[in-house]
Amino acid sequence: MNQLHKIAIGIIWLFCYLPTISVTAQDSVKQAPSVALRYFVHNNNIQYLLIQSRVKVGKKFQAVPGYPVQLYLDSNIAENLVAKSITNINGDAKVVIPAVLKDKWNASPRHTFIALSGAEEDLTSIEITKAKILLDTTTIDSIRTLNVKVMFLQNNDWIPAADVEMKVGVARAGGILPAGEEATYTTDSTGTVTVDFKRDNLPGDVKGNFVLVAKVEDNDLYGNLLIEKTVPWGIAVKPDLHFFDQRTLWSTRFKTPVWLLFMAYSIVMIVWGVIIYLVFLLIKIKKAGNEKAAPLKIVPGKVAVSD
Amino acid sequence: MKNTTTLTSQQITLDLLPQKFGRRGIIWTAALLLIAMVGAFAYYRQVRYGLVVTHMRDYVSWGIYISNFVFFVAISLVGSLITAILRLANVHWATPLTRIAEIIAVSAIVFASIIIVVDMGRPERFLNLMIHGRLQSPIMWDVIVIGTYFFISLLLLYFPLLPDLKILIGLKEKPGKWLNKLYRFQGSFWKGTADQFRLSDKAINILCIIIIPVAFCIHTVTSWLFATTYRPGWDSTNFGAYFISGAFLVGAGAVVVAMYIFRKAYKLEKYIYEKHFEKMGRVVVLLALLYLYFNINEYLVPAFKMKKPEEAHLTQLFAGEYAPLFWFAIMIGMIIPICILVFKKGRKPLPVFIAGIMVVIGAWFKRYLIVTPTLLHPFLPMNDVPESYHHYFPSWEEWAIAMGSLAGALLIITFFARIYPIIPIHETISENESTA
Numbered sequence: 183m184n185q186l187h188k189i190a191i192g193i194i195w196l197f198c199y200l201p202t203i204s205v206t207a208q209d210s211v212k213q214a215p216s217v218a219l220r221y222f223v224h225n226n227n228i229q230y231l232l233i234q235s236r237v238k239v240g241k242k243f244q245a246v247p248g249y250p251v252q253l254y255l256d257s258n259i260a261e262n263l264v265a266k267s268i269t270n271i272n273g274d275a276k277v278v279i280p281a282v283l284k285d286k287w288n289a290s291p292r293h294t295f296i297a298l299s300g301a302e303e304d305l306t307s308i309e310i311t312k313a314k315i316l317l318d319t320t321t322i323d324s325i326r327t328l329n330v331k332v333m334f335l336q337n338n339d340w341i342p343a344a345d346v347e348m349k350v351g352v353a354r355a356g357g358i359l360p361a362g363e364e365a366t367y368t369t370d371s372t373g374t375v376t377v378d379f380k381r382d383n384l385p386g387d388v389k390g391n392f393v394l395v396a397k398v399e400d401n402d403l404y405g406n407l408l409i410e411k412t413v414p415w416g417i418a419v420k421p422d423l424h425f426f427d428q429r430t431l432w433s434t435r436f437k438t439p440v441w442l443l444f445m446a447y448s449i450v451m452i453v454w455g456v457i458i459y460l461v462f463l464l465i466k467i468k469k470a471g472n473e474k475a476a477p478l479k480i481v482p483g484k485v486a487v488s489d
Numbered sequence: 490m491k492n493t494t495t496l497t498s499q500q501i502t503l504d505l506l507p508q509k510f511g512r513r514g515i516i517w518t519a520a521l522l523l524i525a526m527v528g529a530f531a532y533y534r535q536v537r538y539g540l541v542v543t544h545m546r547d548y549v550s551w552g553i554y555i556s557n558f559v560f561f562v563a564i565s566l567v568g569s570l571i572t573a574i575l576r577l578a579n580v581h582w583a584t585p586l587t588r589i590a591e592i593i594a595v596s597a598i599v600f601a602s603i604i605i606v607v608d609m610g611r612p613e614r615f616l617n618l619m620i621h622g623r624l625q626s627p628i629m630w631d632v633i634v635i636g637t638y639f640f641i642s643l644l645l646l647y648f649p650l651l652p653d654l655k656i657l658i659g660l661k662e663k664p665g666k667w668l669n670k671l672y673r674f675q676g677s678f679w680k681g682t683a684d685q686f687r688l689s690d691k692a693i694n695i696l697c698i699i700i701i702p703v704a705f706c707i708h709t710v711t712s713w714l715f716a717t718t719y720r721p722g723w724d725s726t727n728f729g730a731y732f733i734s735g736a737f738l739v740g741a742g743a744v745v746v747a748m749y750i751f752r753k754a755y756k757l758e759k760y761i762y763e764k765h766f767e768k769m770g771r772v773v774v775l776l777a778l779l780y781l782y783f784n785i786n787e788y789l790v791p792a793f794k795m796k797k798p799e800e801a802h803l804t805q806l807f808a809g810e811y812a813p814l815f816w817f818a819i820m821i822g823m824i825i826p827i828c829i830l831v832f833k834k835g836r837k838p839l840p841v842f843i844a845g846i847m848v849v850i851g852a853w854f855k856r857y858l859i860v861t862p863t864l865l866h867p868f869l870p871m872n873d874v875p876e877s878y879h880h881y882f883p884s885w886e887e888w889a890i891a892m893g894s895l896a897g898a899l900l901i902i903t904f905f906a907r908i909y910p911i912i913p914i915h916e917t918i919s920e921n922e923s924t925a
Contacts, residue, residue, distance in 0.1 A: 430625075431625045432625070433625075434623070435621065435622065435623035435624065435625070438623065438624045438625055439625070442624060442625065443624065446624055446630070446633075449706075450633060450637075453637055453699065453703060454637070456695060456699050457637070457640055457641065457644070457699075459695070460644055460692050460695060460696065463688050463691065463692045463695075464648075464692070466688050467651070467678070467679070467685050467688045467689060467692075468678040470680075470682055470684040470685045470688060471678040471679055471680040471682065471685055472678065
C-alpha cells in the first residue's frame with residue numbers, strides 16, 4: 183500500500199513537473215531575430231518593401247526594434263544597395279526603391295530583393311514578378327459590376343495572371359467590406375475577376391462617394407497589389423452638426439443653455455441689485471449726516487454686566 | 490455663576506479702543522510678516538520658473554493650493570453664521586463676536602481669491618476667464634459668487650463700524666495722524682442722527698438676509714467644483730450640504746480661537762465672558778455632530794457598496810497611505826472636540842479654545858484629503874507615467890505659499906484689530922443700557 187502511494191506521488195510529480203520543464207525550456211530559448219520581406223504595389227505606381235524583424239521568445243514572436251538591415255536588388259553588391267534601414271519600435275522598416283536603381287529595375291520583369299542583416303550576415307530574399315492590377319466598373323440595367331484584372335510583365339508585354347486570389351470590396355473602417363457574396367475571388371484564365379456589387383444603400387461621404395478596393399495579399403509571385411477607385415454609389419451622408427449647434431452644458435460659451443443664462447443672470451442681477459441699493463443707502467446715510475448733527479447715542483451711566 | 494460689575498460707557502469705550510501692539514503683538518506680527526515674505530519669495534520662484542517648482546503633475550493638478558482655497562472658503566462662512574443668522578434670530582449674546590466673525594470672513598475670502606490666482610501657472614491670464622469664460626463652468630460661478638460674497642462681507646463689516654468710527658474720531662487722545670485721517674475718510678459723515686441709525690439698521694438687516702443665500706451659494710458652488718466632476722470621492726449629490734456643514738464647523742471653531750486670543754491679548758474678560766464660550770461651545774458641538782453625520786454619509790455608503798473604481802480610493806483613506814491623515818482629521822476635527830465640548834466642564838474658555846484649534850487644524854487636513862487622494866485614483870488606470878505621478882507631497886514652495894497665505898489672512902485680522910475696535914463699542918454700550 184505504501185509502495186502504491188509512492189508510485190502515485192511519483193506519477194503526479196511527473197505530470198506536474200515535466201510540462202514545467204518543457205515550458206521553462208521553451209521560454210528560456212531566445213532565438214536570433216529573423217527577417218521577413220514583403221513587396222507592395224499601391225495603385226500601380228508606388229512600389230515599396232516592408233522589412234519585418236521578429237524574434238521568437240517562448241511561443242510568441244516579438245518585434246525587434248532598432249535592428250539594422252541592408253537591402254539589395256538582385257545581388258548583394260554595393261552598387262545594388264537599395265537602402266540601409268533600421269527597424270522601428272514595431273520591428274518594421276519601410277523601404278522605397280531609389281531613383282539610382284531605375285535602370286536596373288526597368289531592365290527585367292523579375293527581381294530578387296536580398297535582405298542582409300548586419301549583425302549576423304543572415305540572408306533573406308524574396309523574388310517578385312512585376313504585376314499590375316486594374317479595376318473597372320460597369321452599370322447595366324442598374325446592376326453594378328466590378329471588373330478586376332491582374333497582369334504580369336513578361337518580355338515587355340502584360341500577360342493576364344490566372345489563379346490570383348484577392349479581396350474585392352469597399353474600404354470601410356480600416357478593412358475591406360466584401361462587394362459581392364464571397365469573401366475572396368480568384369482570377370480566371372484571362373486574369374479577370376467579375377463581382378456583382380451587392381452593397382446597395384451603403385453610406386458614403388457628403389457627396390455619396392466611397393472607395394472600391396481590390397487587394398492581392400502576399401502572393402508568392404506578385405507580392406501585395408492594391409488598387410482603389412472612388413465611385414459615387416453610396417448614399418450622401420451629411421455630418422450631424424446639429425449636435426454642435428445646440429445649447430448645452432458642454433458647448434461653447436456662445437451656446438450656453440437659455441435656462442442657465444436666465445437663472446445665472448437673474449441671481450446676479452437680484453443680488454447685485456441689492457448691493458447697489460445698499461450703496462445707495464450708504465449715500466443716503468452720508469447725506470443724512472450733512473443735514474443735522476446730533477449728539478452721539480452714548481449716555482454716561484452705570485450698566486450691569488454679567489460675568 | 491453670575492457676577493454683576495458696573496461699567497460706565499466711558500469705561501467701555503476705553504476698554505474696547507484699539508490698542509498699540511505690545512511686545513508679544515510685535516513678535517506675533519513680525520513672525521507673520523516673515524512667513525508671508527517667505528511665501529511671497531516662493532511665489533516669485535513659481536512665477537519665475539513655472540508650476541514645475543510645485544509637485545503637482547498631470548494627475549494631481551489640484552494640490553495644497555486648492556485644499557487651502559477650500560479651507561479659506563469654508564472659514565469665511567462664519568460671517569454669515571455669527572452676524573447674520575444669530576442677529577436675525579435675535580440672539581444678543583453674540584454681539585461682541587460679530588466683528589471678530591466678520592473680519593475672519595473678509596480676510597479668508599480675500600486669501601481664497603488670491604490662492605486661486607496662485608494656483609494658475611500664468612496669473613496674467615486670469616483676465617481671460619472674464620473675457621472668454623463659459624457660464625456653463627462651475628469655476629465661473631465660483632468666481633462670480635466669491636466676488637459677490639466679498640463685497641457683501643465688506644459692507645457687513647463697514648455698516649456696523651460707522652458709529653464706532655464716530656467714537657474714534659471724537660477721541661481726545663488722537664491715535665495718530667494717519668489713523669485719524671483714515672477714520673475721518675471712512676466715517677466723518679456719521680453724525681449719529683436718528684435717520685442715519687434708521688438707514689444703517691435697515692442696511693444691516695438687508696445684508697443679514699442677503700448674505701445667507703450668498704454664503705450658501707459660495708460653499709455649494711465650491712463643492713460643485715468637485716461634485717460636477719466624475720471621480721471617486723467627488724461623485725456625490727450630498728457634497729453641497731456636506732461642504733456647508735463643514736464650513737459652519739470650521740468657521741465656528743475659528744471664532745472661538747479668535748475669541749480666546751483677543752480676550753487674553755486685549756484683556757476683554759469683561760466683554761467676552763465664560764457665557765460666550767459656553768454658548769459657542771454648544772454651537773461647535775452641534776456643528777461637529779452635524780458634520781460627522783455628513784462624513785458618515787459620504788464615506789460609509791460608498792464603502793458599503795465598495796464599487797470597484799472607488800475601492801482603491803476608499804482603501805487608501807481607511808487603511809492605506811492616507812489612513813493616518815484621514816483618521817487624524819476625523820478624530821481631531823470632530824470626535825475629540827465633540828468629546829470635550831459635550832460636557833459642561835469642557836465648555837470653559839481654555840477647553841473650548843483647545844477644541845477650536847483642533848477643529849481648525851482638522852478642517853485644514855480634511856480639505857487636503859478631499860482634494861488630493863481622489864486625483865491619485867482616476868477611473869482609468871495610470872499607465873506609462875513616471876513614478877512621481879503616482880504620489881503627491883507638496884514642494885517647499887507650495888508649503889511656503891500655503892503657510893504664507895494663512896499668515897496673510899492672520900495679518901489682516903491683526904492689523905484690523907490694531908486699527909478698529911474688535912468688539913463693537915457702540916453696540917456694547919447700547920446693549921448694556923438696554924440690559925440695565
